[in-house]
Amino acid sequence: MNSLLPSISVLTVIYPVAIAAEAMSGALAAGRRNMDIFGVAVIAFVTALGGGTIRDLILGRFPIGWTQHPEYVYLVISAGLLTTVIAPFMHNLKRVFLVLDAMGLIAFSLIGCSVAVEMEYPTVVAIMAGMITGICGGILRDVLCNQVPVVFRRELYASVSLAVCGMFLTLRAFGVDADLNTAVSFAAGLLLRLVAIWGGWKLPTFSYQQRWE
Amino acid sequence: MNSLLPSISVLTVIYPVAIAAEAMSGALAAGRRNMDIFGVAVIAFVTALGGGTIRDLILGRFPIGWTQHPEYVYLVISAGLLTTVIAPFMHNLKRVFLVLDAMGLIAFSLIGCSVAVEMEYPTVVAIMAGMITGICGGILRDVLCNQVPVVFRRELYASVSLAVCGMFLTLRAFGVDADLNTAVSFAAGLLLRLVAIWGGWKLPTFSYQQRWE
Amino acid sequence: MNSLLPSISVLTVIYPVAIAAEAMSGALAAGRRNMDIFGVAVIAFVTALGGGTIRDLILGRFPIGWTQHPEYVYLVISAGLLTTVIAPFMHNLKRVFLVLDAMGLIAFSLIGCSVAVEMEYPTVVAIMAGMITGICGGILRDVLCNQVPVVFRRELYASVSLAVCGMFLTLRAFGVDADLNTAVSFAAGLLLRLVAIWGGWKLPTFSYQQRWE
Numbered sequence: 001m002n003s004l005l006p007s008i009s010v011l012t013v014i015y016p017v018a019i020a021a022e023a024m025s026g027a028l029a030a031g032r033r034n035m036d037i038f039g040v041a042v043i044a045f046v047t048a049l050g051g052g053t054i055r056d057l058i059l060g061r062f063p064i065g066w067t068q069h070p071e072y073v074y075l076v077i078s079a080g081l082l083t084t085v086i087a088p089f090m091h092n093l094k095r096v097f098l099v100l101d102a103m104g105l106i107a108f109s110l111i112g113c114s115v116a117v118e119m120e121y122p123t124v125v126a127i128m129a130g131m132i133t134g135i136c137g138g139i140l141r142d143v144l145c146n147q148v149p150v151v152f153r154r155e156l157y158a159s160v161s162l163a164v165c166g167m168f169l170t171l172r173a174f175g176v177d178a179d180l181n182t183a184v185s186f187a188a189g190l191l192l193r194l195v196a197i198w199g200g201w202k203l204p205t206f207s208y209q210q211r212w213e
Numbered sequence: 214m215n216s217l218l219p220s221i222s223v224l225t226v227i228y229p230v231a232i233a234a235e236a237m238s239g240a241l242a243a244g245r246r247n248m249d250i251f252g253v254a255v256i257a258f259v260t261a262l263g264g265g266t267i268r269d270l271i272l273g274r275f276p277i278g279w280t281q282h283p284e285y286v287y288l289v290i291s292a293g294l295l296t297t298v299i300a301p302f303m304h305n306l307k308r309v310f311l312v313l314d315a316m317g318l319i320a321f322s323l324i325g326c327s328v329a330v331e332m333e334y335p336t337v338v339a340i341m342a343g344m345i346t347g348i349c350g351g352i353l354r355d356v357l358c359n360q361v362p363v364v365f366r367r368e369l370y371a372s373v374s375l376a377v378c379g380m381f382l383t384l385r386a387f388g389v390d391a392d393l394n395t396a397v398s399f400a401a402g403l404l405l406r407l408v409a410i411w412g413g414w415k416l417p418t419f420s421y422q423q424r425w426e
Numbered sequence: 427m428n429s430l431l432p433s434i435s436v437l438t439v440i441y442p443v444a445i446a447a448e449a450m451s452g453a454l455a456a457g458r459r460n461m462d463i464f465g466v467a468v469i470a471f472v473t474a475l476g477g478g479t480i481r482d483l484i485l486g487r488f489p490i491g492w493t494q495h496p497e498y499v500y501l502v503i504s505a506g507l508l509t510t511v512i513a514p515f516m517h518n519l520k521r522v523f524l525v526l527d528a529m530g531l532i533a534f535s536l537i538g539c540s541v542a543v544e545m546e547y548p549t550v551v552a553i554m555a556g557m558i559t560g561i562c563g564g565i566l567r568d569v570l571c572n573q574v575p576v577v578f579r580r581e582l583y584a585s586v587s588l589a590v591c592g593m594f595l596t597l598r599a600f601g602v603d604a605d606l607n608t609a610v611s612f613a614a615g616l617l618l619r620l621v622a623i624w625g626g627w628k629l630p631t632f633s634y635q636q637r638w639e
Contacts, residue, residue: 034418036366037416039366057483087421146359148572208454246578256578276547359573
C-alpha cells in the first residue's frame with residue numbers, strides 16, 4: 001500500500017456521483033440525436049465508463065474496472081434512463097449539473113493518475129492516464145453522436161484535467177500526504193474549472209483553412 | 214468443459230454465414246460513401262469482426278479471436294469484395310439478406326455471452342459481452358462512414374440482442390441443456406427480430422432539443 | 427534474436443521523423459476544425475501514435491509502446507504545437523511534407539509487420555498489423571475530426587502499406603537478409619507511393635446509392 005496515493009475512501013464517495021453526472025450528460029446528447037432509449041443507455045454507459053475503459057486498455061490493466069463492479073453498470077444505465085424522464089426539468093438545474101460534471105472530470109483525472117502511478121508507469125504516462133480517464137468518455141460520446149468532440153473547443157476543460165494531474169504529481173513528489181494532496185488538488189481543480197466557466201476562459205484556437213489539393 | 218455452454222458445433226455452422234452477411238452489409242455502407250475497394254475491404258472486415266475484437270479487448274481475452282483464424286479474415290474480405298460485383302442484384306435478395314443479418318446478430322450475441330460466462334465474469338458483463346459482440350461491428354461501420362449508428366435508431370435490434378442474452382442466461386440458470394438452450398434462444402431471437410422488422414416495431418425515442426448555451 | 431527481422435537501428439532513425447511528420451498532419455487537420463491548442467496536441471498525438479497503440483492492443487502486446495518511451499510523447503506533442511506556429515509557411519514545403527508522410531507510412535508498416543512476426547502471429551495477421559500501424563493513426567484523426575477517413579478514398583495509400591508488408595514477408599520467406607530486405611522494401615514502397623501521388627493513381631471506387639428502405 002503506497003501511502004502517497006489518494007486514499008480510496010475519499011474518491012469512492014465522489015465517484016458514483018461523478019459517473020451518474022457523466023451518464024446524464026451522455027443521455028442528453030443522445031436525446032439531441034433523437035435516439036431510442038437503448039441508444040440513450042449505450043451513450044450514457046460509454047460517456048460515464050468509457051474513459052476508464054480506454055485507460056485500462058492502454059495501461060494493460062485487466063480485468064477492466066467496471067467488469068468487476070456490476071453496480072456501476074446498473075447505476076449509469078439507470079441514470080441515463082432517468083434522464084429521459086427528468087430532462088424537461090434539468091435546465092433549471094443547469095448550475096448543479098455543471099458543478100457535478102466538473103467534480104466528475106476532476107475525480108476521474110485523479111483516479112486515472114493514481115492507477116498509472118500504482119502500476120509504476122512514467123510520469124508523463126500517469127498524466128495522460130488521468131486525462132484519458134477524465135475526457136475520453138466525452139470524446140466517445142461525441143464521436144458516437146457524430147460531432148467534433150466539444151472537449152477540443154470548449155472553455156478550459158481538458159486543461160483542467162492536465163492541471164489537476166500535474167498538481168497532484170508535483171505535491172506527491174514533495175511527499176505531501178496522499179489524502180491532503182487529493183483534497184487540495186480536487187479543490188484547486190474544481191475552483192479552476194468553475195472560474196473558467198464563469199469567465200468563459202478558453203485556450204487559443206488554431207485555424208488553418210488552406211487547402212493543399 | 215462446461216456442459217451448460219452452447220456446443221461449439223452448433224454455432225460454428227452459423228458463424229461463417231453470419232460474418233459473411235455482416236461483411237456484405239459493411240461493403241454496401243462503404244459503397245454509399247464512394248470508397249475505393251480498399252475502403253470496402255476495411256469496412257467489411259471491421260463490420261464483421263470488429264464486435265468480437267472489442268469484446269475480446271474488454272474481457273482481456275488474448276490472443277484476439279480472428280488473429281488465430283486467418284480463414285475468417287479471408288472470408289470477410291472476400292465477401293466484401295464480392296459485394297462490389299453482385300451489389301446491383303442484391304436488392305432482389307433483400308429478404309434473404311435481412312434474415313442472414315438477423316442470424317448474425319443472434320449468433321454473435323450468443324457467442325459473446327458464452328465467452329464471458331466461460332471466463333467467469335458477472336452476469337451483467339456476460340449480457341454486455343453478448344451485446345458488444347452483436348452490435349459493435351455495426352457501430353464501428355457507421356462511425357467510419359461518418360453517420361450516427363443506425364443501431365441506436367432502428368427497429369428492435371440491440372434489444373433483440375439483449376433479449377437473447379437474457380433468455381440464454383436465464384435458461385442456463387435453470388439448468389437447461391446447452392444445445393437445447395442455444396437452439397431455443399436462437400429461434401426465439403430470430404422470430405422476435407423478424408416480427409419487429411415486419412411490424413416496424415421500435416423502442417420509444419428520446420428527443421431533447423433544448424440548448425444550454 | 428531473429429536475424430530475418432529488420433535491424434532496429436535502421437528504422438530507429440526514420441521512426442522519430444515519421445511520427446513528427448504524422449503529428450504535423452494531425453495538427454493541420456485539427457486546425458481545419460478550429461480546435462484549441464489542446465485539441466491540436468491530442469489530434470497530433472493520436473495521429474502519430476494511435477496506429478501503434480491499436481496494433482499493440484490487438485496483438486495483446488503490453489505495455490503499449492509509447493508508455494515506455496516518454497520521449498516520443500514529448501516529440502509528437504511538440505511537433506503538433508510547433509505546427510500552429512509554422513503552418514502559414516508549410517504550404518511551401520508541401521513536397522517535403524508528402525515525402526516525410528510517405529516515409530512514415532512505410533516505416534510504420536514495416537515496424538508493425540515485424541512486431542507481429544516476432545510474436546509469431548500468422549502471416550495474414552502480420553500484414554494486417556503492418557497496415558494497422560500504417561493507417562489507423564490517420565483513421566483516428568479523421569474520425570475525431572468528424573470526416574470520412576481520407577485513406578479510404580485517396581490515391582494509393584493503404585495499398586502501398588499492403589504492398590510493402592507483402593514484399594517484406596515474401597523476401598523474408600526467401601531468406602533475404604533483414605537489413606537488405608528492410609532497405610529494399612522501404613525504397614520500393616517509397617517509390618510506389620511517390621509515383622502514385624505524381625500520377626494520381628487511385629484504386630477503383632465502389633458506388634452504391636440504392637436505398638433499401
